[in-house]
Amino acid sequence: QQQVKQSPQSLIVQKGGISIINCAYENTAFDYFPWYQQFPGKGPALLIAIRPDVSxxxxxxxxxxxxxxxxxxSLHIMDSQPGDSATYFCAASRLGDRDDKIIFGKGTRLHILP
Amino acid sequence: EAGVVQSPRYKIIEKKQPVAFWCNPISGHNTLYWYLQNLGQGPELLIRYENEEAVDDSQLPKDRFSAERLKGVDSTLKIQPAELGDSAVYLCASSRQGNEQFFGPGTRLTVL
Incomplete structure (x- = not known):
């Protein structure tokens, strides 16, 4: 119930195209859904996040x-650029819950063709 | 504002040797996290500190892993003895009161 399932595992998109990465969760208590971007040799960095009160x-x-x-x-990257090539992680957690932790998906390796 | 600092960036050791990683969080961030990231996987929490208190260490393999955060600022993660399966990237992150986490660049450990 704590899992966050992410797909696809890897994705190749032409420059200018739309990149779409999907995630699914099981625990309905999650109320914070961030996406992280990670470049090689770097730690993940928060890209964008959403609360369930908006669609x-x-x-x-x-x-x-x-x-x-x-x-x-899901995460949509419009007008994808070569600089967007990175690994993207979706995640889920319960904000404000002292004992909770962020659960990460397994990641999607995105490559944008120039 | 300086980011999360980790050292060393890379470490190669032989199995059964000890190893230690150091993390300096962003100034003013009271929450500090250590994560394990295996190749092709997302980060997995090892331990979380609120100031100097370890509030979640349920995923830390306590037979060989230990961590400390003396004075509630810097933190050290130690493995003794290291095993082949410990080869991974060890990430440190910090946050202010459980809000957005900022990650360091990680330490890539290779155990031979």
Missing amino acids: EKKEGRFTISFNKSAKQF
């Missing part, structure tokens, strides 16, 4: 779509 959040070229009833959320 979509957009920041620049990055959009999270959230489907509470299906317990799924």
Whole structure:
């Protein structure tokens, strides 16, 4: 029940295309869904996050779509650029719960073709 | 604002040897986390500190792993003795009162 399932494992997209990464969770108590971006040799960095009270959040070229009833959320990268090539992790947690932890998906390795 | 600092960045040791990793969190961040990241996997929490108190160490293999955060600032993670399966990246992160976590660059450990 603590798992966060992420797909696909790897993704190749042409420059200018839309990259879509999907995640599903089981624990309905989760109320915070961040996406992290990780470049080789670096730690993960928060990219964008959403709470379940909204169905979509957009920041620049990055959009999270959230489907509470299906317990799924996805990251869309519009006009994908070679600099977006990285590993992306979805995650879930319960904000404000002192004993809770962030559960990460296994990651999607994204490669944008120039 | 300086980020999370970790050292060393890379460490190669032989099995059964001890190894230690150091982390300096962002100034003012009271919560510190140690994560394990295996190749092709997401980070997995090993231990979380609130100031100097370890509030979640349920995933820390206590037979060989230990951690400390004296004075509630810097932290050290130790493995003794190291095993081949410990080869991974060890990430440190910090946050202010459980909000957004900021990760360090990690220490890549190779056990031969």
